[in-house]
Amino acid sequence: MTRVRRIVAGLRQAQERSERTLFGQGVISALILVVLATGVIWCLPDSVLKQRLRPAVTPVALGLGLDQYWGVFAPNPPRQVDTISVVVTRSDGREIVWNIPHGDPLVGQYSWYHWQKIKENLLRTPSLRSPFARWVAGQVAPGSAAKVRMIRHTVTLPPPGSSAQSRTSETVIYSAVLARS
Numbered sequence: 761m762t763r764v765r766r767i768v769a770g771l772r773q774a775q776e777r778s779e780r781t782l783f784g785q786g787v788i789s790a791l792i793l794v795v796l797a798t799g800v801i802w803c804l805p806d807s808v809l810k811q812r813l814r815p816a817v818t819p820v821a822l823g824l825g826l827d828q829y830w831g832v833f834a835p836n837p838p839r840q841v842d843t844i845s846v847v848v849t850r851s852d853g854r855e856i857v858w859n860i861p862h863g864d865p866l867v868g869q870y871s872w873y874h875w876q877k878i879k880e881n882l883l884r885t886p887s888l889r890s891p892f893a894r895w896v897a898g899q900v901a902p903g904s905a906a907k908v909r910m911i912r913h914t915v916t917l918p919p920p921g922s923s924a925q926s927r928t929s930e931t932v933i934y935s936a937v938l939a940r941s
Contacts, residue, residue, distance in 0.1 A: 794820060802826045841915045844879050844933075846896040849907040851939060856900045882933075883912065889934040897938060910934035 778784030798820040804810040821827060846858040860875040882888050889910055897905035912931045918924035 795824065798824065799826065837920070839917055841917065842879070842883060843913045844882060845911050845913065846893055847909045847911060848897045848901050848905050849909075850901050850904045851906045852904070858896045858900050882910070886933070890936065893934050893936065894938070906939050907937050908935070 779788065798817040801810065801813045801817050802821045803826075844860065848856045848858065850856065860872075860879060862872055878892070882892060893908045893910045897908045910933050912933045914929045914931070916927040916929075918926055
């Protein structure tokens with residue numbers, strides 16, 4: 761442990777010495793200029809200039825993580841929002857509605873994203889609906905589930921800036937009788 765501290769202290773002293781020299785200050789300034797120029801060039805709209813400069817700045821841009829694509833929904837934003845609920849009817853006739861969990865405030869977004877991917881797959885792949893609906897029924901009403909329905913809730917979004925109202929609809933996308941009441 762003391763060896764690591766000595767190495768860190770030595771690096772800190774070398775950094776301070778280099779920052780005090782004119783040469784060190786010039787190197788640091790040049791690095792800052794290269795990073796800033798790379799960021800500016802990388803963010804330019806597609807043009808002849810960008811195409812010519814891109815090969816020169818690509819290694820620096822990749823090292824800085826500038827290669828990430830941020831136009832997630834552009835140019836076609838989603839036109840609807842879908843959610844899923846599973847309605848389990850117990851043998852005594854009582855209904856239990858299960859919705860995608862949101863999780864706690866600390867790690868809830870990571871858990872929520874996991875459930876969102878499951879929802880997308882359920883909407884895209886009908887063969888997943890039966891096992892998933894039966895799993896939910898077993899979770900919320902173990903041993904007493906008589907029926908299960910999976911419902912798709914859709915909100916159609918009007919175009920941005922439009923005064924049109926959003927429309928909502930519900931569609932049963934899976935239904936099964938699990939046991940006779």
